Amino acid sequence: MSEAISLEAVVPDSISGKRLDQALAELFPDYSRSRLKAWILDGSVCIDNQVIDKPREKVSVGMLVSVDAEIESEERFVAQAIPLNIVYEDDDILVINKPAGLVVHPGAGQPDGTLLNALLAHHPAIDQVPRAGIVHRLDKDTTGLMVVAKTLPAQTHLVSAMQAREITREYEAVCNGVMTAGGLVDEPIGRHSTKRTQMAVNPMGKPAVTHYRVAERFRAHSHLRLRLETGRTHQIRVHMAHIRHPLIGDALYGGRPRPPKQASEAFLTALRGFKRQALHAAQLSLHHPLSGEWLSWQAPTPDDMVALLEVLREDRRQHAD
Structure with missing residues (x-):
């Protein structure tokens, strides 16, 4: 299946003399530059009813630019009726609270049973949008808010x-070690040089900035609130491990149990039993992509992290001076 797209505009004086690909980006801002360029190259763009397949072709004021193209659907993925915790939905976007264990996109180790498969079942028309509208990801075992585009x-x-x-x-997040104050980590992140499933702070990587503040301190751990400026793979997990405060439960980046002295058996059991990184996307705020309205959502702390925090508080109470 595919969706037919028909667009038409007259070149105004303000973009006269620009390249065709640049002009299209200004005339039709709802579509990405890479997609518009692809439409030029495959002969889907006309100037004054003549096909133009050269992105560098110059346009002049008064020219009629038209696009007749097709958007292919995501047919290679199957729709699966997987429950979704929907926080907000309208004609343009969908906000979900992702549970732990749900993979966002099919891959080599997970061909189906993902958020993408669930989205195709929930809103079949989303198959016309690349990656079923997914614009950012959360790791499999990270919980919390994600926005999805429906168009x-x-x-x-x-x-x-x-x-x-x-x-x-x-x-x-809940991390190992007692942090004295908040701050930021401004370190580039790239693929690990030898461990290909891991990311790492790498001077040749992409810029990455994570802000953090301490919400609560315990005897040997800290409860943090963090804000991302960038969205690199595993960013919070890598940055916190880099400053020697890996997240509890994060086996990939060194978050093995580190109990304080004289911890109770219940405390030790809870710490060892937390089998995922203690990380939750708690708040998401953005301008609505069509109306421009500023919107914000919050997702409550998941039950397993609530229980973990209570165990940490109880340990603190038991050992208070």
Whole structure:
């Protein structure tokens, strides 16, 4: 299946003399530059009813630019009726509270049973949007809020907003070690040089900035609130491990149990039994991609992290001076 797209505009004086690909980006901002360029190259763009397949072709004021193209659906993925915790939905976007254990996108080790498969079942028309509208990801075992675009224009605007750092994402986490104060980690992240499933602080990586503050301190752990400026793979997990405060339960980045002295058996059992990184996407704020309205959502702390925090508080009470 595919969706037919028909667009038409007259070149105004303000963009006269620009290249065709640049002109299209200004005339039709609902679509990404890469998609518009692909439409030029495959002969889907006309100037004054003549096909133009050269992105560098110059346009002049008064020219009629038209696009007749097709958007292919995501047919290679199957729709699966997987329950979704929907926090907000309208004609353009969908906000979900992702549970632990749900993979966002199919891959080599997970061909189905993912959020993408669930989205295709919930809203079949989303198969016309690349990656079923997914514009950012959460790791399999990270819980919390994600926004999904239901239409191609919404996806284009959300991707642009994400790149411009106009979407605010706040997390809560529980890490090893007692942190004395908040701060930020400004260290580039890239693929680990030898462990290909891991990311690492790497001077040749992409810029990455994580802000954090201490919400609560325990005898040997800290409860944090964090805000991302960038969205690199495993960013919070890598940055916290880099400053020697890996997240509880994060086996990949060194978050093995580190109990304080004289910890109770119940405390030790709870700490060893927390089998995922203690990380939750708690708040998401953005301008609606079509209306421009500023929207914000919050997701309550998941039950397993609530229980973990209570165990940490009880240990603190038991050993108070």
